[in-house]
Amino acid sequence: MAPGIFSATRSVHMIVRQLFIRLVFSLQFESSLSMEIISFWMWLEGIGHADFLASIDALDNHDLRSIALAAKMLIETLRRNSGHQPNHRSVQGGYFCIEALKGIVLYLNNVCCKVLEDILQVATAKERICHRAHQAQPQQNVMARAPMSTRDLLSRIKASYISARSHEAEGSSSRSIMPSAPKTHTLKDIENPIEQCLSSYPLATLFESLTITEEEEEPAADAIQIQQPPSVPRDERTLFVTFSNGYPFTADELYEFFTRNFGDDVEVISVQEPVAPKPPLYAHITFYNQETLFHILAGRPRVKFVIRGKHLWARKFVPKRKKAQNF
Template identity: 25%
Template sequence: MDHAYPEIPVEKLKLYHSMDRKLYSILVFALKRDPKVSVNMIALWIWLELDVLDAVVPNILLSPLNSINGLADEAVACLRCITDTTYLSSSDASEISLSQSVLGEQLSLKFFHENRALAYRGVRMVVENICVKVLDDLMEMAMPRNTERQMVMIPPVDEPMMPRFGGLRRTGESSRSVVPPMDPMISRFGGLRLTGESSRSVVPPVDPMIQKFGGLKLTGESSQSPVPPLHMEEPKENRILFATFSRGYPVFEWELRSYFYRVFGHCVESITMQPVKANEQSLFALIVLTSSAFVDLILRGEEKAKFSVRGKQVWMRKYSPKA
């Protein structure tokens, strides 16, 4: 008989992500921004908090409403920079001075352009593994309001950059969306696409740059899980990741646990850090996951993958015991 590992209740996940939910509510209800685009903004800020900076979402929440709106505009510019290789040199590009002031001086459009592959994968991962679980009810409430707004605002006046990302569009712009949904749970929010990807229409119409990252489902849509069932019978050696760290940039067990929990939920069974003497740094760790499915999900089919945990570089690959 198969025994599946219990999943964390959705309500507990939503409680853990209460600040992310609060910020999303401000975007879509107080600032009346597009619900789908706002998901990508939240995913971008969570990714920055996981991989690059500390306390991104809390710092944004401490800002006044007009500053949050300005940060949202700059987040759209960052997302465009990630998905469009020509955006940085276009006349539309401008520096993100508010983000630099509130979040970190190292942020710039050049930073997102140079790290667009890592950022693209990271933001998409956050949408699929976090937003899909913790923002679905808020988006469902926001969508009717947004639909009414589309009917009375042609063209939109308060979000001039939104037509590139989805939601409202100007007269004459294409309403085709791109890339058939990866999974029934992914299609609702939409996401970003890279230049040159094919397009296929979906319902409701979304702008061509919105579909790639993935999204949420609403009531009545398929709840098929993108992750295969987790079975306890799997051999342990099939579900171990080998993680290595850079000398001089110590990574601690609690940082790894926090990273995996926030991005993938309950997927870690145990973490064994390299044994070291006091005041010495562990340079590797063995991470036992609850299922081999998470190994494939985390590595995205690659032999090894690079992550940034609280700004520190971590390489991960499937563990292969020496003969």
């Protein structure tokens, strides 16, 4: 009997998105593998391990990497075992293997492919660009092989997308950046790494929301490494976050969460001064780099996080003076 999908609420969807972003962008796992791992975790929660996803999301990146690697090894074992079906196999082991594979495929098709469709396009484009850059520069020195900045990465992804679109318009036989129709995964798919989850979300729309500024000149090698004042106005680098009434966050909690998940880029956090007896309802978080804000929002106007059971909504900060100009 095929496993059923547990009640995947909007909160669960947000946790799935958070875990995917952490695995792919922070821990550098492949996007297809990350989806398999998350689907496996969802299956475990669905068979009775309550709040399994939330517990994993509460881990720091070091522990998250460890448990993700353990899940990767288990999934690889399931793949190997799926190809061996002797006449007198272990009933319990065989049942677990089949049910686990069915569960992974089920959550891939019905949750991950739908919830992650927009982020997945950025992730796969990033992987494609990094792969091409690695192939094109095999003899560069160590300094040249340093990880690309987010600004440089976005520039290359956008250039790749524009190039792919132009080739398509010219009737080129090269592959389009997006296949024309979505694929439904089956049990056979899980026996090999899953190529990609497809969607109709327009990648161009996502890029239109990203502002890519000119790269600043690199400092001299012997210069003292200090944080330079950002050239982008603070308002453009600030996130406005709101809390559930009665469930506020402290500045330390916000700093720990955003640093753990999006890097050490927080410049300042300002939490609303509470008016007794009411707790604070919002906060402003300013980052040194505007790209961090883009990374957090992932092309969406508003995102939601679940942090230790408390809900947090985030959007780009819009000053009152700009709001007034729109009327």
